[in-house]
Amino acid sequence: MHSVGPLAVNEIKTEFFSSRNSEPMKFIDLFAGLGGFHTGFANSGYECVFACEIEPHLRTLYKENYGIEPHGDITKVNEAEIPEHDVMCAGFPCQPFSLAGKKKGAECPASGRLIDHVIRIAKHHTPKFVVLENVPNVLTIAEGSFWAYLTSSFSEIGYTIHHKVISPVDIGIPQNRKRVFIVAIRNDLDVGSFEWPEITGLAKTSLLDILDENLEHKKLEPAKVDLLKHWQSLLNQLALDRLVCTSIVAPEFGATYPLNFDALSLKEIKQYKGAYGSDLSQCVSWEEVMALMPSYTRKNRAVSNWLLESVEFSRDLYQAKKYICDAWAEKIDKNYNSWQILEWRGIHTTMDIYEHVVQFRASGIRILKPHVAPSLISMTPTQIPIIPSQSRYMSAHEAAKLQNLHELPNLPETIVGAFKALGNAVNAKVIELIANNLKVWKTA
Numbered sequence: 001m002h003s004v005g006p007l008a009v010n011e012i013k014t015e016f017f018s019s020r021n022s023e024p025m026k027f028i029d030l031f032a033g034l035g036g037f038h039t040g041f042a043n044s045g046y047e048c049v050f051a052c053e054i055e056p057h058l059r060t061l062y063k064e065n066y067g068i069e070p071h072g073d074i075t076k077v078n079e080a081e082i083p084e085h086d087v088m089c090a091g092f093p094c095q096p097f098s099l100a101g102k103k104k105g106a107e108c109p110a111s112g113r114l115i116d117h118v119i120r121i122a123k124h125h126t127p128k129f130v131v132l133e134n135v136p137n138v139l140t141i142a143e144g145s146f147w148a149y150l151t152s153s154f155s156e157i158g159y160t161i162h163h164k165v166i167s168p169v170d171i172g173i174p175q176n177r178k179r180v181f182i183v184a185i186r187n188d189l190d191v192g193s194f195e196w197p198e199i200t201g202l203a204k205t206s207l208l209d210i211l212d213e214n215l216e217h218k219k220l221e222p223a224k225v226d227l228l229k230h231w232q233s234l235l236n237q238l239a240l241d242r243l244v245c246t247s248i249v250a251p252e253f254g255a256t257y258p259l260n261f262d263a264l265s266l267k268e269i270k271q272y273k274g275a276y277g278s279d280l281s282q283c284v285s286w287e288e289v290m291a292l293m294p295s296y297t298r299k300n301r302a303v304s305n306w307l308l309e310s311v312e313f314s315r316d317l318y319q320a321k322k323y324i325c326d327a328w329a330e331k332i333d334k335n336y337n338s339w340q341i342l343e344w345r346g347i348h349t350t351m352d353i354y355e356h357v358v359q360f361r362a363s364g365i366r367i368l369k370p371h372v373a374p375s376l377i378s379m380t381p382t383q384i385p386i387i388p389s390q391s392r393y394m395s396a397h398e399a400a401k402l403q404n405l406h407e408l409p410n411l412p413e414t415i416v417g418a419f420k421a422l423g424n425a426v427n428a429k430v431i432e433l434i435a436n437n438l439k440v441w442k443t444a
Helices: 036-043 056-066 112-125 139-157 222-238 288-291 307-319 324-328 396-402 415-424 428-441
Strands: 026-030 047-052 087-090 128-134 159-166 181-188 248-249 343-346 357-361 364-368
Touching: 026 036, 026 112, 036 047, 036 056, 036 087, 047 056, 047 307, 056 415, 087 112, 087 428, 112 128, 112 343, 112 364, 139 159, 181 428, 222 324, 222 364, 248 307, 307 324, 396 415
Parallel strands: 026 047, 026 087, 087 128, 343 364
Antiparallel strands: 128 181, 159 181, 248 343, 357 364
16 A cells, blocks of 8 residues: 655654653544544554444454554543553544534533543643644634633643644644644743644645555446536536636526525515526415425525525526527536535536546535545535546545544444544554654653
8 A cells, every 4th residue: 555645744852752661652532433433543653552442343453554443432441540651632523523524522421522521631640742624614603712711721721732734734644634733832831833844845745646546436326427527518518617615506597586585475475486487376375386486495485595596697597598408408416405506616617527536515526636635524425525537536545635544454344434434533643743843852
Protein backbone atom coordinates (compact mmCIF):
# COMPACT_ATOMS: atom_id res chain seq x y z
CA MET A 1 0.00 0.00 0.00
CA HIS A 2 1.13 3.53 -0.73
CA SER A 3 0.90 6.43 1.67
CA VAL A 4 -0.88 9.65 0.78
CA GLY A 5 2.44 11.47 0.53
CA PRO A 6 5.34 12.76 2.59
CA LEU A 7 4.48 15.71 4.77
CA ALA A 8 6.87 18.01 6.57
CA VAL A 9 6.56 19.23 10.15
CA ASN A 10 8.10 22.08 12.06
CA GLU A 11 11.58 21.49 13.42
CA ILE A 12 11.69 22.69 17.00
CA LYS A 13 15.08 22.55 18.65
CA THR A 14 13.93 21.50 22.10
CA GLU A 15 14.39 18.58 24.42
CA PHE A 16 12.54 15.34 23.60
CA PHE A 17 10.59 13.84 26.47
CA SER A 18 11.50 10.43 25.09
CA SER A 19 15.22 11.22 25.29
CA ARG A 20 15.07 10.87 29.07
CA ASN A 21 13.77 7.37 28.79
CA SER A 22 14.53 4.66 26.29
CA GLU A 23 10.86 3.68 26.27
CA PRO A 24 8.43 5.50 23.95
CA MET A 25 5.88 7.91 25.29
CA LYS A 26 2.57 6.20 26.12
CA PHE A 27 -0.93 7.23 25.11
CA ILE A 28 -4.51 6.08 25.62
CA ASP A 29 -7.21 6.14 22.95
CA LEU A 30 -10.73 7.04 24.10
CA PHE A 31 -13.71 6.88 21.71
CA ALA A 32 -11.24 4.98 19.58
CA GLY A 33 -13.37 4.15 16.52
CA LEU A 34 -11.22 2.93 13.65
CA GLY A 35 -8.12 4.21 15.41
CA GLY A 36 -7.20 7.53 13.79
CA PHE A 37 -5.47 8.64 16.98
CA HIS A 38 -3.78 5.26 17.34
CA THR A 39 -2.39 5.28 13.81
CA GLY A 40 -1.20 8.88 14.08
CA PHE A 41 0.53 8.50 17.43
CA ALA A 42 1.96 5.07 16.61
CA ASN A 43 3.42 6.45 13.37
CA SER A 44 5.10 9.10 15.49
CA GLY A 45 6.67 6.48 17.78
CA TYR A 46 4.26 6.41 20.72
CA GLU A 47 2.90 3.27 22.40
CA CYS A 48 -0.81 2.72 23.05
CA VAL A 49 -1.54 1.22 26.50
CA PHE A 50 -5.34 1.47 26.66
CA ALA A 51 -8.31 1.97 24.35
CA CYS A 52 -12.05 2.42 24.78
CA GLU A 53 -14.80 2.10 22.15
CA ILE A 54 -18.50 1.45 22.72
CA GLU A 55 -19.35 -0.11 19.32
CA PRO A 56 -18.78 -3.90 19.44
CA HIS A 57 -17.89 -4.29 15.75
CA LEU A 58 -15.35 -1.47 15.97
CA ARG A 59 -13.82 -3.04 19.10
CA THR A 60 -13.37 -6.26 17.11
CA LEU A 61 -11.71 -4.41 14.22
CA TYR A 62 -9.51 -2.44 16.62
CA LYS A 63 -8.21 -5.65 18.19
CA GLU A 64 -7.59 -7.16 14.74
CA ASN A 65 -5.78 -4.06 13.51
CA TYR A 66 -3.81 -3.03 16.59
CA GLY A 67 -3.66 -6.06 18.87
CA ILE A 68 -5.41 -4.24 21.72
CA GLU A 69 -8.91 -5.11 22.89
CA PRO A 70 -10.71 -1.86 23.76
CA HIS A 71 -12.88 -1.50 26.80
CA GLY A 72 -16.54 -0.69 26.15
CA ASP A 73 -18.65 2.08 27.68
CA ILE A 74 -16.43 4.91 28.92
CA THR A 75 -18.97 5.81 31.58
CA LYS A 76 -18.28 2.46 33.23
CA VAL A 77 -14.48 2.58 33.02
CA ASN A 78 -12.72 2.82 36.39
CA GLU A 79 -10.05 5.47 35.90
CA ALA A 80 -7.83 3.83 38.50
CA GLU A 81 -7.56 0.73 36.29
CA ILE A 82 -6.24 2.66 33.28
CA PRO A 83 -2.43 2.38 32.90
CA GLU A 84 -0.27 5.45 33.39
CA HIS A 85 0.25 7.45 30.21
CA ASP A 86 1.82 10.61 28.84
CA VAL A 87 -0.97 11.53 26.40
CA MET A 88 -4.72 11.08 26.49
CA CYS A 89 -6.49 11.12 23.12
CA ALA A 90 -10.23 11.52 22.67
CA GLY A 91 -12.29 12.19 19.57
CA PHE A 92 -15.40 12.61 21.69
CA PRO A 93 -18.72 12.31 19.81
CA CYS A 94 -19.41 15.25 17.54
CA GLN A 95 -23.06 14.77 16.57
CA PRO A 96 -24.50 17.17 19.16
CA PHE A 97 -22.25 19.96 17.86
CA SER A 98 -22.10 19.56 14.06
CA LEU A 99 -24.14 21.41 11.44
CA ALA A 100 -25.59 18.06 10.40
CA GLY A 101 -26.58 17.11 13.94
CA LYS A 102 -29.05 18.47 16.43
CA LYS A 103 -26.74 21.18 17.80
CA LYS A 104 -27.79 20.72 21.43
CA GLY A 105 -24.26 21.06 22.70
CA ALA A 106 -23.44 20.02 26.23
CA GLU A 107 -27.17 19.73 27.01
CA CYS A 108 -27.46 16.57 24.90
CA PRO A 109 -27.83 13.72 27.44
CA ALA A 110 -26.83 10.93 25.02
CA SER A 111 -23.31 12.04 24.21
CA GLY A 112 -22.83 15.76 24.75
CA ARG A 113 -21.57 15.33 28.30
CA LEU A 114 -19.24 12.42 27.60
CA ILE A 115 -16.50 15.06 27.74
CA ASP A 116 -16.98 14.89 31.52
CA HIS A 117 -15.50 11.38 31.50
CA VAL A 118 -12.46 12.62 29.59
CA ILE A 119 -12.00 15.28 32.25
CA ARG A 120 -12.56 12.70 35.01
CA ILE A 121 -9.79 10.45 33.68
CA ALA A 122 -7.44 13.37 33.02
CA LYS A 123 -7.93 14.65 36.57
CA HIS A 124 -6.97 11.24 37.99
CA HIS A 125 -3.91 10.57 35.80
CA THR A 126 -2.70 14.12 35.03
CA PRO A 127 -1.05 13.16 31.71
CA LYS A 128 1.33 15.66 30.15
CA PHE A 129 -1.05 16.25 27.25
CA VAL A 130 -4.68 15.74 26.30
CA VAL A 131 -5.44 15.81 22.58
CA LEU A 132 -9.06 16.20 21.45
CA GLU A 133 -10.76 16.49 18.06
CA ASN A 134 -14.23 17.65 17.10
CA VAL A 135 -16.20 19.74 14.64
CA PRO A 136 -15.46 23.50 14.71
CA ASN A 137 -18.96 24.21 16.02
CA VAL A 138 -17.86 23.22 19.51
CA LEU A 139 -16.25 26.66 19.67
CA THR A 140 -19.55 28.49 19.22
CA ILE A 141 -22.41 26.10 20.00
CA ALA A 142 -24.93 27.31 22.60
CA GLU A 143 -23.46 30.82 22.35
CA GLY A 144 -20.04 29.51 23.30
CA SER A 145 -21.18 27.98 26.59
CA PHE A 146 -19.86 24.49 25.80
CA TRP A 147 -16.42 25.84 24.86
CA ALA A 148 -16.35 27.92 28.03
CA TYR A 149 -17.28 24.79 30.00
CA LEU A 150 -14.53 22.73 28.35
CA THR A 151 -11.77 25.32 28.83
CA SER A 152 -12.74 26.12 32.42
CA SER A 153 -12.99 22.42 33.31
CA PHE A 154 -9.47 21.74 32.06
CA SER A 155 -8.20 24.89 33.74
CA GLU A 156 -9.59 23.68 37.05
CA ILE A 157 -7.58 20.44 36.83
CA GLY A 158 -4.35 22.22 35.85
CA TYR A 159 -4.25 22.47 32.04
CA THR A 160 -3.94 25.22 29.46
CA ILE A 161 -5.93 24.81 26.26
CA HIS A 162 -4.56 25.44 22.74
CA HIS A 163 -6.73 24.92 19.67
CA LYS A 164 -6.59 25.23 15.89
CA VAL A 165 -8.98 24.43 13.04
CA ILE A 166 -7.25 22.22 10.46
CA SER A 167 -8.56 20.49 7.35
CA PRO A 168 -6.75 17.60 5.63
CA VAL A 169 -6.52 19.77 2.53
CA ASP A 170 -4.34 22.15 4.57
CA ILE A 171 -1.66 19.47 4.84
CA GLY A 172 -1.87 18.22 1.28
CA ILE A 173 -4.58 15.54 1.58
CA PRO A 174 -7.44 16.13 -0.89
CA GLN A 175 -10.39 16.22 1.50
CA ASN A 176 -12.30 19.28 2.71
CA ARG A 177 -12.94 18.40 6.34
CA LYS A 178 -12.44 21.17 8.87
CA ARG A 179 -12.03 19.97 12.44
CA VAL A 180 -10.90 21.71 15.58
CA PHE A 181 -7.90 20.06 17.22
CA ILE A 182 -7.43 20.79 20.90
CA VAL A 183 -4.21 20.31 22.83
CA ALA A 184 -4.43 20.65 26.61
CA ILE A 185 -0.95 20.98 28.15
CA ARG A 186 -0.33 20.45 31.84
CA ASN A 187 0.47 23.79 33.41
CA ASP A 188 3.89 22.80 34.75
CA LEU A 189 4.95 22.14 31.14
CA ASP A 190 3.23 25.01 29.37
CA VAL A 191 5.82 27.71 28.79
CA GLY A 192 4.42 29.30 25.65
CA SER A 193 2.18 28.81 22.65
CA PHE A 194 2.01 25.30 21.30
CA GLU A 195 3.76 24.95 17.94
CA TRP A 196 1.13 23.65 15.54
CA PRO A 197 2.25 21.69 12.48
CA GLU A 198 3.23 23.74 9.47
CA ILE A 199 0.32 23.89 7.01
CA THR A 200 1.73 26.15 4.32
CA GLY A 201 3.99 25.29 1.43
CA LEU A 202 3.26 21.55 1.67
CA ALA A 203 2.96 19.35 -1.40
CA LYS A 204 -0.64 18.93 -2.53
CA THR A 205 -2.13 15.61 -3.59
CA SER A 206 -5.05 15.55 -6.03
CA LEU A 207 -8.06 13.31 -5.49
CA LEU A 208 -7.33 11.99 -8.98
CA ASP A 209 -4.06 10.59 -7.60
CA ILE A 210 -5.97 8.84 -4.81
CA LEU A 211 -8.41 7.05 -7.11
CA ASP A 212 -7.56 3.51 -8.20
CA GLU A 213 -9.58 1.93 -11.00
CA ASN A 214 -8.06 -1.48 -10.27
CA LEU A 215 -9.77 -1.83 -6.88
CA GLU A 216 -13.11 -3.52 -6.38
CA HIS A 217 -15.80 -0.85 -6.46
CA LYS A 218 -19.54 -0.62 -6.03
CA LYS A 219 -21.08 0.21 -9.39
CA LEU A 220 -23.54 3.07 -9.67
CA GLU A 221 -27.15 1.97 -9.91
CA PRO A 222 -28.56 2.05 -13.50
CA ALA A 223 -31.23 4.60 -12.54
CA LYS A 224 -28.55 7.01 -11.33
CA VAL A 225 -26.40 6.35 -14.40
CA ASP A 226 -29.37 7.26 -16.60
CA LEU A 227 -30.20 10.30 -14.46
CA LEU A 228 -26.70 11.77 -14.76
CA LYS A 229 -26.80 11.21 -18.54
CA HIS A 230 -30.13 13.03 -18.67
CA TRP A 231 -28.82 16.00 -16.70
CA GLN A 232 -25.72 16.11 -18.91
CA SER A 233 -27.94 16.19 -22.00
CA LEU A 234 -29.66 19.30 -20.58
CA LEU A 235 -26.32 21.01 -19.95
CA ASN A 236 -25.22 20.18 -23.48
CA GLN A 237 -28.41 21.60 -25.01
CA LEU A 238 -28.40 24.75 -22.88
CA ALA A 239 -24.78 25.45 -23.86
CA LEU A 240 -24.18 27.50 -20.72
CA ASP A 241 -20.86 29.32 -20.56
CA ARG A 242 -20.54 28.97 -16.81
CA LEU A 243 -22.29 28.14 -13.55
CA VAL A 244 -21.09 29.57 -10.25
CA CYS A 245 -22.45 27.90 -7.11
CA THR A 246 -25.93 27.80 -8.64
CA SER A 247 -28.60 25.11 -8.72
CA ILE A 248 -30.78 24.27 -11.70
CA VAL A 249 -34.16 23.62 -10.09
CA ALA A 250 -36.14 21.63 -12.64
CA PRO A 251 -39.60 21.91 -10.98
CA GLU A 252 -39.42 25.65 -11.76
CA PHE A 253 -39.57 24.95 -15.50
CA GLY A 254 -42.96 26.47 -16.33
CA ALA A 255 -43.83 27.43 -12.75
CA THR A 256 -45.33 30.89 -12.10
CA TYR A 257 -46.56 30.68 -8.47
CA PRO A 258 -45.40 33.51 -6.14
CA LEU A 259 -42.25 32.53 -4.26
CA ASN A 260 -44.14 33.17 -1.01
CA PHE A 261 -47.82 32.31 -1.35
CA ASP A 262 -48.66 31.72 2.31
CA ALA A 263 -51.06 34.70 2.39
CA LEU A 264 -52.92 33.80 -0.80
CA SER A 265 -56.42 32.37 -0.79
CA LEU A 266 -57.30 29.18 -2.63
CA LYS A 267 -59.00 31.26 -5.32
CA GLU A 268 -55.90 33.41 -5.78
CA ILE A 269 -53.36 30.57 -6.03
CA LYS A 270 -55.44 28.88 -8.74
CA GLN A 271 -54.40 31.63 -11.14
CA TYR A 272 -50.82 30.35 -11.18
CA LYS A 273 -48.84 27.36 -12.42
CA GLY A 274 -47.21 24.86 -10.05
CA ALA A 275 -44.23 22.52 -10.53
CA TYR A 276 -43.35 21.95 -14.19
CA GLY A 277 -46.18 24.32 -15.19
CA SER A 278 -48.89 22.22 -13.52
CA ASP A 279 -52.37 23.73 -13.95
CA LEU A 280 -53.79 24.70 -10.55
CA SER A 281 -57.08 26.10 -11.85
CA GLN A 282 -59.07 22.91 -11.27
CA CYS A 283 -57.90 22.32 -7.69
CA VAL A 284 -60.71 22.31 -5.13
CA SER A 285 -58.57 22.25 -1.98
CA TRP A 286 -55.17 23.32 -0.71
CA GLU A 287 -54.27 19.66 -0.44
CA GLU A 288 -54.69 19.31 -4.20
CA VAL A 289 -52.75 22.51 -4.80
CA MET A 290 -49.80 21.47 -2.69
CA ALA A 291 -49.65 18.07 -4.39
CA LEU A 292 -48.83 19.97 -7.60
CA MET A 293 -46.32 22.34 -6.01
CA PRO A 294 -42.56 21.73 -5.67
CA SER A 295 -41.70 19.72 -2.55
CA TYR A 296 -39.53 22.52 -1.15
CA THR A 297 -42.56 24.84 -0.84
CA ARG A 298 -44.80 22.47 1.09
CA LYS A 299 -43.60 23.24 4.61
CA ASN A 300 -44.17 27.01 4.64
CA ARG A 301 -45.96 27.62 1.33
CA ALA A 302 -42.85 29.46 0.25
CA VAL A 303 -39.43 28.89 -1.30
CA SER A 304 -36.74 28.77 1.38
CA ASN A 305 -34.27 31.65 1.37
CA TRP A 306 -31.31 29.39 0.57
CA LEU A 307 -32.98 28.32 -2.70
CA LEU A 308 -34.47 31.65 -3.83
CA GLU A 309 -31.63 32.73 -6.10
CA SER A 310 -31.50 29.36 -7.84
CA VAL A 311 -35.30 29.29 -8.32
CA GLU A 312 -35.19 32.69 -9.99
CA PHE A 313 -32.23 31.58 -12.13
CA SER A 314 -34.11 28.45 -13.20
CA ARG A 315 -37.21 30.44 -14.17
CA ASP A 316 -35.10 32.80 -16.28
CA LEU A 317 -33.41 29.79 -17.87
CA TYR A 318 -36.79 28.37 -18.74
CA GLN A 319 -38.00 31.60 -20.32
CA ALA A 320 -34.91 31.66 -22.54
CA LYS A 321 -35.01 27.95 -23.48
CA LYS A 322 -38.65 26.84 -23.12
CA TYR A 323 -38.64 24.20 -25.85
CA ILE A 324 -35.46 22.55 -24.59
CA CYS A 325 -36.58 22.59 -20.93
CA ASP A 326 -40.08 21.27 -21.64
CA ALA A 327 -38.82 18.37 -23.77
CA TRP A 328 -36.18 17.51 -21.18
CA ALA A 329 -38.59 17.77 -18.21
CA GLU A 330 -40.93 15.18 -19.74
CA LYS A 331 -38.29 12.50 -19.19
CA ILE A 332 -36.86 13.48 -15.80
CA ASP A 333 -37.48 10.95 -13.01
CA LYS A 334 -39.92 12.71 -10.70
CA ASN A 335 -40.09 9.95 -8.08
CA TYR A 336 -37.28 11.50 -6.02
CA ASN A 337 -37.44 15.19 -5.14
CA SER A 338 -33.68 15.59 -4.76
CA TRP A 339 -33.02 14.12 -8.22
CA GLN A 340 -34.78 17.13 -9.76
CA ILE A 341 -32.21 19.67 -8.56
CA LEU A 342 -28.65 19.93 -9.89
CA GLU A 343 -26.37 21.80 -7.46
CA TRP A 344 -23.36 23.10 -9.35
CA ARG A 345 -20.36 23.44 -7.04
CA GLY A 346 -17.92 22.32 -9.69
CA ILE A 347 -15.54 24.05 -12.08
CA HIS A 348 -17.29 27.24 -13.17
CA THR A 349 -16.53 26.93 -16.86
CA THR A 350 -16.60 23.15 -17.36
CA MET A 351 -20.19 22.03 -17.82
CA ASP A 352 -19.33 18.35 -17.94
CA ILE A 353 -20.59 16.25 -15.04
CA TYR A 354 -18.18 13.46 -15.98
CA GLU A 355 -15.17 15.63 -15.22
CA HIS A 356 -16.32 16.09 -11.64
CA VAL A 357 -17.18 14.24 -8.43
CA VAL A 358 -20.87 13.82 -7.57
CA GLN A 359 -22.85 13.43 -4.37
CA PHE A 360 -26.53 12.56 -4.15
CA ARG A 361 -27.74 14.72 -1.27
CA ALA A 362 -31.13 15.49 0.22
CA SER A 363 -30.89 18.99 -1.24
CA GLY A 364 -30.04 17.81 -4.74
CA ILE A 365 -27.42 16.21 -6.96
CA ARG A 366 -24.24 18.06 -6.02
CA ILE A 367 -21.50 18.44 -8.63
CA LEU A 368 -18.10 18.99 -7.01
CA LYS A 369 -14.65 19.92 -8.25
CA PRO A 370 -12.66 16.78 -9.11
CA HIS A 371 -9.40 17.46 -7.28
CA VAL A 372 -10.68 17.56 -3.67
CA ALA A 373 -13.14 15.18 -2.03
CA PRO A 374 -16.04 16.41 0.09
CA SER A 375 -15.91 15.77 3.80
CA LEU A 376 -16.51 12.14 4.70
CA ILE A 377 -19.48 12.03 7.03
CA SER A 378 -21.19 9.27 8.98
CA MET A 379 -24.73 10.60 8.94
CA THR A 380 -26.01 8.88 5.78
CA PRO A 381 -24.75 6.29 3.28
CA THR A 382 -26.42 8.10 0.37
CA GLN A 383 -23.71 10.75 0.28
CA ILE A 384 -20.83 8.42 -0.62
CA PRO A 385 -18.93 10.30 -3.36
CA ILE A 386 -19.50 9.11 -6.92
CA ILE A 387 -16.96 8.99 -9.75
CA PRO A 388 -19.32 9.58 -12.70
CA SER A 389 -16.68 9.02 -15.38
CA GLN A 390 -16.43 5.42 -14.14
CA SER A 391 -20.10 5.02 -13.08
CA ARG A 392 -19.07 3.92 -9.60
CA TYR A 393 -18.90 4.95 -5.98
CA MET A 394 -15.66 5.84 -4.27
CA SER A 395 -14.26 2.71 -2.64
CA ALA A 396 -13.69 2.27 1.07
CA HIS A 397 -9.94 1.99 0.47
CA GLU A 398 -9.88 5.27 -1.44
CA ALA A 399 -11.84 6.93 1.36
CA ALA A 400 -9.42 5.43 3.89
CA LYS A 401 -6.58 7.20 2.07
CA LEU A 402 -8.37 10.48 2.73
CA GLN A 403 -8.19 9.71 6.46
CA ASN A 404 -4.67 8.23 6.17
CA LEU A 405 -6.04 4.90 7.42
CA HIS A 406 -5.51 2.96 4.19
CA GLU A 407 -2.77 0.77 5.66
CA LEU A 408 -5.11 -0.78 8.21
CA PRO A 409 -5.36 -4.54 7.57
CA ASN A 410 -9.14 -4.48 8.11
CA LEU A 411 -12.02 -2.12 7.43
CA PRO A 412 -15.74 -2.76 7.98
CA GLU A 413 -16.97 -5.29 5.42
CA THR A 414 -19.77 -3.25 3.86
CA ILE A 415 -19.21 0.02 2.01
CA VAL A 416 -21.89 1.67 4.16
CA GLY A 417 -20.24 0.45 7.35
CA ALA A 418 -16.80 1.52 6.13
CA PHE A 419 -17.91 5.04 5.21
CA LYS A 420 -19.77 5.44 8.50
CA ALA A 421 -16.63 4.47 10.43
CA LEU A 422 -14.34 6.59 8.25
CA GLY A 423 -16.74 9.52 8.55
CA ASN A 424 -16.44 9.29 12.34
CA ALA A 425 -12.68 8.78 12.28
CA VAL A 426 -9.98 11.27 13.17
CA ASN A 427 -7.57 12.09 10.34
CA ALA A 428 -4.48 10.11 11.23
CA LYS A 429 -1.99 12.30 9.31
CA VAL A 430 -3.06 15.47 11.11
CA ILE A 431 -2.72 13.57 14.39
CA GLU A 432 0.73 12.29 13.42
CA LEU A 433 1.94 15.85 12.80
CA ILE A 434 0.55 17.02 16.14
CA ALA A 435 2.14 14.02 17.88
CA ASN A 436 5.50 14.87 16.33
CA ASN A 437 5.32 18.37 17.75
CA LEU A 438 4.25 17.14 21.18
CA LYS A 439 7.37 14.98 21.41
CA VAL A 440 9.51 18.06 21.09
CA TRP A 441 7.50 20.29 23.39
CA LYS A 442 9.59 22.54 25.64
CA THR A 443 10.02 21.55 29.24
CA ALA A 444 9.66 24.02 32.07
